[in-house]
Amino acid sequence: MIxxxxxxxxTPLWVWILLAYLVWQGxxxxxxxxxxxxxxxxxxxxxxxxxxxxxGFGHQDGQWRLVAWIGAALVLFPIGVLTPRPFxxxxxxxxxxxxxxxxxxxxxxxxxxxxxxxxxxxxIDAGDRVLAIIVGRAISGATAGYFIGSAVALLLAYRRKxxxxx
Numbered sequence: 001m002i003x004x005x006x007x008x009x010x011t012p013l014w015v016w017i018l019l020a021y022l023v024w025q026g027x028x029x030x031x032x033x034x035x036x037x038x039x040x041x042x043x044x045x046x047x048x049x050x051x052x053x054x055x056g057f058g059h060q061d062g063q064w065r066l067v068a069w070i071g072a073a074l075v076l077f078p079i080g081v082l083t084p085r086p087f088x089x090x091x092x093x094x095x096x097x098x099x100x101x102x103x104x105x106x107x108x109x110x111x112x113x114x115x116x117x118x119x120x121x122x123x124i125d126a127g128d129r130v131l132a133i134i135v136g137r138a139i140s141g142a143t144a145g146y147f148i149g150s151a152v153a154l155l156l157a158y159r160r161k162x163x164x165x166x
């Protein structure tokens with residue numbers, strides 16, 4: 001119990017704020033809603049930035065980290081493109097209308113749990129640190145690749161649906 005407590009108190013405050021935001025966004029996504037396109041892109045941008053932030057530029061041993069990141073991003077990018085969430089467009093306001101789904105909440109929690117777990121392992125166990133860092137970069141790359149693909153799919157579908165209105 002002390003071990004878990006130590007992990008929790010040594011977790012930076014921004015991580016808990018991010019978790020609260022991800023849960024809030026996931027719960028909101030369970031209800032049908034209408035949002036401007038820029039607002040629908042906030043969550044993908046957060047995950048892309050988080051994925052990029054873990055690249056660790058400037059490290060001398062960064063070769064495998066970069067390979068893991070790029071490889072995972074390339075694998076998950078097409079999945080993001082090919083699995084867009086359905087939506088309609090309000091042609092008067094230009095806002096997107098999304099049906100409610102539990103998918104967003106589950107996706108947010110899974111990605112957070114993976115990122116958090118790898119961060120904790122790399123901070124605690126020096127023996128597993130290199131492997132945890134490489135796995136962490138792969139998870140970050142996969143996250144960024146998926147959300148880049150998802151954002152591209154959203155923007156292309158939005159553009160196509162807006163053009164159909166003209």
